[in-house]
Amino acid sequence: MIDYYAQTDTCMGIKAISYDEINTHDFDGDFIAKTVISTVFAGILCASNPISIESKQETVESVSGDRVLDINRQDLALLAKIREKALYPDNWDGNGAIAVDKKTINDAESFIRDLLRDRIIYSPIISLAADGEINFLWVLEDFRFDLGFYGDQTFSYYGKASSGQEFISDEMDISEGLPEAIVNFIRK
């Protein structure tokens, strides 16, 4: 579960920790402080708590010197979007919505990390549903694909190609990843 990218003066290179590890590992205070700052640069704070692009850039440089985070990297951009969903509290929609569970965040991260390991894909629309689901939606010219996580280490999906071919799974283990036939539709 390694994945949290941050660069600091005390820890050379890229330090990578998962969402859970932030709270459970024995990192020194300086590293944690800088990691939190770096998290902001990746766009992880939600839009309801906005930070200007200018201030993000300034802090990126002050923390990492000439080693600036590449926020244009697809994996980092998608991870940032996923983690943004963790900031929504219960009843975020004013209609009884459920806050997303940490396990759901972890499942979505694991999935996207594996998916992007050796390929570039079309980026999905990442959204939070009122029932605590993190949803990935691909709306492509020849394929529409709806996939979601609820934090039980599985995902489910339904997709339909313009040819009429359908793909459906009620429950698939995160470790299995997506079938290649589906990956071929979303691969760039």
Add this chain to the structure above:
Amino acid sequence: MAHQYTLDCEKITHEFSPGVVEDEEPLLRLLYVPEHVDVKTNRVIETAIPLVDLKSRGLSLDRLAFAKKGIIQERMKQQMIRDPDKRKEASLAKFCCSDIRSIVDTDSGVRKNLVIDDAMEINIAHASIFSHKEMGNGALRKQRAVLLEYLQDRYCLDALFN
């Protein structure tokens, strides 16, 4: 936990209700832009229909014939305040009850959805869509893909109530 409604429940009038939901009734579903709409295509997306709503909570609707503009307006206001970035604009998808009730499983011919009178004291126009049969999340995703087609015809509040 799955809901307990059956086809017979569509014929039962609940407390506060103005009557059962008739097939020909126009129904409304409140949606927000960009939360529920792909701004590139201007089409309503899947998360506008949470799976848990179909499974157990019910997908909330307003019955146009009994809906009060002020009640919907206040709901819009309260919900938009909670997340102004994701709720820049509100609209109401309008469709006919029979559109939803006529969706059937192509193999068995069994109806896929229930439309239930779900009146509340504060909103007698409230109704809900439930999945008729209990099913897995993949199958529910397929079902919501079909339902989505009926949420694409959207109106602003004033257009429906003036």
